[in-house]
Amino acid sequence: MELGVATGDVTRVETQALVVNLYQGIGKPGGATAAIDKALEGQITALIEEGEITGALEEITIVHTAGRLPARRIVVVGLGKKEECDLEALRKAMGAATRRLLKHQITRFHTILHGGGDLDATGATPRELAQALAESAILAAYRWDRKTVAPADEPGEIHERDKAALQSVVVVEKDGRKRQAIQRGLDRGERLARAVTYTRDLGNQPPNEMTPVRLAEEARRLAREHDLGCRVFNKGELERMGMGGILAVGQGSGNEPRMIVLRYKGGRDKDRPVAVVGKAITFDTGGISIKPSASMEEMKFDKMGGCAVLGILKAAALLELKLNLIGVVPSAENMPSGTAYRPGDILKSYSGKTIEIVNTDAEGRLVLADALSWAVQQKPREIIDLATLTGACVVALGHYASGVFGDERMVARLEEIGVATGDRAWRLPIYPEFGDDMKSEVADIKNSGGRWGGASTAAAFLKFFVDDGTPWAHLDIAGTAWTTKSKGYTPWGATGAGVRLVTEYLAARP
Ligand code: BES
Numbered sequence: 001m002e003l004g005v006a007t008g009d010v011t012r013v014e015t016q017a018l019v020v021n022l023y024q025g026i027g028k029p030g031g032a033t034a035a036i037d038k039a040l041e042g043q044i045t046a047l048i049e050e051g052e053i054t055g056a057l058e059e060i061t062i063v064h065t066a067g068r069l070p071a072r073r074i075v076v077v078g079l080g081k082k083e084e085c086d087l088e089a090l091r092k093a094m095g096a097a098t099r100r101l102l103k104h105q106i107t108r109f110h111t112i113l114h115g116g117g118d119l120d121a122t123g124a125t126p127r128e129l130a131q132a133l134a135e136s137a138i139l140a141a142y143r144w145d146r147k148t149v150a151p152a153d154e155p156g157e158i159h160e161r162d163k164a165a166l167q168s169v170v171v172v173e174k175d176g177r178k179r180q181a182i183q184r185g186l187d188r189g190e191r192l193a194r195a196v197t198y199t200r201d202l203g204n205q206p207p208n209e210m211t212p213v214r215l216a217e218e219a220r221r222l223a224r225e226h227d228l229g230c231r232v233f234n235k236g237e238l239e240r241m242g243m244g245g246i247l248a249v250g251q252g253s254g255n256e257p258r259m260i261v262l263r264y265k266g267g268r269d270k271d272r273p274v275a276v277v278g279k280a281i282t283f284d285t286g287g288i289s290i291k292p293s294a295s296m297e298e299m300k301f302d303k304m305g306g307c308a309v310l311g312i313l314k315a316a317a318l319l320e321l322k323l324n325l326i327g328v329v330p331s332a333e334n335m336p337s338g339t340a341y342r343p344g345d346i347l348k349s350y351s352g353k354t355i356e357i358v359n360t361d362a363e364g365r366l367v368l369a370d371a372l373s374w375a376v377q378q379k380p381r382e383i384i385d386l387a388t389l390t391g392a393c394v395v396a397l398g399h400y401a402s403g404v405f406g407d408e409r410m411v412a413r414l415e416e417i418g419v420a421t422g423d424r425a426w427r428l429p430i431y432p433e434f435g436d437d438m439k440s441e442v443a444d445i446k447n448s449g450g451r452w453g454g455a456s457t458a459a460a461f462l463k464f465f466v467d468d469g470t471p472w473a474h475l476d477i478a479g480t481a482w483t484t485k486s487k488g489y490t491p492w493g494a495t496g497a498g499v500r501l502v503t504e505y506l507a508a509r510p
């Protein structure tokens with residue numbers, strides 16, 4: 001995959017397709033689009049007048065140039081209203097253009113730097129615009145499947161994921177002074193996007209293959225590739241350590257649980273690390289408190305918090321972030337069986353605190369309780385956890401933002417970066433009353449506070465296991481970690497939610 005910059009005039013570029021843009025409600029195109037329009041003898045203006053091009057966000061119009069320009073096709077992508085245009089709108093537009101071109105088997109194309117002619121429309125620098133462009137093109141081009149069906153024109157051949165994969169995107173820029181900034185932005189966007197597609201790849205693996213043991217092997221491979229520290233705790237070690245939460249959740253499955261620890265060193269020896277903790281339930285049936293069958297197959301995505309942690313460590317290594325990180329991934333499979341844990345059980349967690357089980361489907365918080373107490377012991381300066389933790393969070397925010405809870409300062413910063421990256425997070429409370437809902441008659445805490453405020457009672461449960469003053473933020477990614485409809489730069493399946501958000505959060509730390 002090539003991402004580059006060419007300095008020159010858009011009307012001179014020889015290419016299969018050149019992507020230009022139009023804001024909504026603008027009758028006469030400006031900038032590069034105007035130059036193209038002129039060479040096409042006003043064809044774009046005519047299409048606008050006919051109402052065929054409106055500039056609505058993600059609208060795609062393909063115009064064949066029939067020899068009037070060295071570019072074979074002009075792709076006009078709508079950016080929406082100029083006053084509403086931000087980096088996220090540009091990502092959506094570029095994502096839509098990329099997906100359409102790939103659909104037509106066009107894997108190499110040129111584009112202008114969207115938003116580049118109107119710096120004040122987005123307030124972004126050329127580097128930021130180029131980063132958004134690279135991120136969205138790569139993320140939109142992503143796909144994952146195990147189909148063996150041959151494409152009609154290639155009988156018998158195995159359909160490979162890379163068949164219509166993106167090969168080359170070149171930004172055409174007339175101002176040579178911007179070249180370096182654009183190339184830097186493209187490069188950074190590519191690295192971030194690679195970490196996201198890596199997370200998506202892990203997440204999309206089916207649960208018969210991606211077991212806790214396999215995920216741990218994958219973490220070891222990642223560590224070798226990027227020179228990270230890696231330690232995997234097996235079942236015997238978890239027993240000796242007293243990791244009662246992870247063990248209980250995993251005890252009903254033939255696939256043993258694991259706890260994965262990764263270390264990235266980009267700071268000085270004495271710098272306290274940031275701990276990033278992720279829930280990795282490789283399949284969540286609900287256990288004895290079994291879930292209904294409808295959509296249960298989606299519960300293979302219950303490992304996305306852990307997959308995001310692996311992606312964040314990969315991103316840190318690719319971007320050479322100047323800080324130390326510890327990734328902690330408690331992983332188990334939640335199955336019902338004769339050996340499964342049950343409602344009524346009382347567990348002893350790694351912290352020593354006892355937990356009454358009232359619902360075996362509230363398993364994520366149990367593996368996180370152990371992992372969070374272990375993370376606290378490492379004396380990090382901050383802890384961030386990511387988990388597909390509650391259906392209640394999906395009810396509250398739908399699929400359009402992760403829930404974020406915890407330390408005021410961290411939450412505010414994550415919300416801000418959520419807006420900038422489009423990997424959104426929305427603040428939800430952990431009032432003391434939510435903690436009261438988790439009180440048990442027979443143990444230090446129970447694992448479910450009932451139906452109401454389920455995202456917040458779950459967060460209150462986690463807080464009980466980090467409450468030693470370490471600044472901590474919890475991201476509930478249950479609604480954002482996967483999607484069942486392709487949109488913008490996010491195709492069907494695992495989305496990689498949280499990877500860009502947390503990586504940019506870490507990169508922006510002083
Ligand atoms: N993994 C689920 C949360 C979930 C549900 C994510 C639906 C995405 C879509 C989690 O383990 C779970 O089952 N939570 C229960 C908690 C309840 C039993 C207290 C829930 O949200 O219903």
Ligand code: MN
Nearest residue numbers: 284361362363
């Ligand atoms: Mn569950």
Ligand code: ZN
Nearest residue numbers: 281284302364
């Ligand atoms: Zn779960």
